[in-house]
Amino acid sequence: EQTKGRGVDVYTHGEMLPAHSYPKLGEYDHLVGHFGTHWGNQLFEFRHFPGAILMTSNCLRPPTRKYSDRIWTCGPVGFSNIGHIADDDFSPLINKALALPVFDASNNSAALRGEPRLTTLQTGFGRDAVLSVADKVVGAIKAGQLKHVFVIGGCDGTESSRSYFTDLARETPSDSIMLTLGCGKFRLNGEDHGTLGGLPRLLDMGQCNDAY
Secondary structure, eight states, X not given: OTTTTTTOOEEEOGGGGGGGGOHHHHTOTTEEEEOSSXXXXXXXXXXXXXXXXXXXXXXXXXXXXXXXXXXXXXXXOOOTTSEEEOTTOOHHHHXXXXXXXXXXXXXXXXXXXXXXXXXXXXXXXOHHHHHHTHHHHHHHHHTTSOOEEEEEOOOOOSOTTOOHHHHHHHHSOTTEEEEEESGGGXXXXXSOOOEETTXXXXXXXXXXXXXX
């Protein structure tokens, strides 16, 4: 709300991806996209992101000098020598964002680790969204198209060599769908898993608190 009309574009990162599925937040045109992957890659991704950064969860890694002068914490999150937003006054963060260079997403692919990612991610498949297409799900089951449901709900670590979630998703049969929650989703949501019965095979519910 405080950035509205100020010429500041807002991007989410990590587990804030589900913010794009909340209708009230969708009313803000300057919530423009999601930058980067999961929290474990922030040391690499934040140094390439040219804007101001706000940490809202405890998934904060000790900031490096590359971006320590443009990162803030809020709420219960804090870190020594890092600015903290108090009394819901985001002026320091906003002023810093306005003073920094314009973010050119098309020339910022260096910030994304690993193989090329999908340019669009789907999220928001909570219970209301899933129940709204219950007829398709039931129809796919009755028709023998849908035989397995995999829930991939784990959180992930920082080691780039970890591939359990990625391998699991690749090995799921074509007559299955996957429900994801938690930051483990970023090990597999950059790939196209196709559709089943008119629905994406990968249905991201959001974070753990979006699951019911």
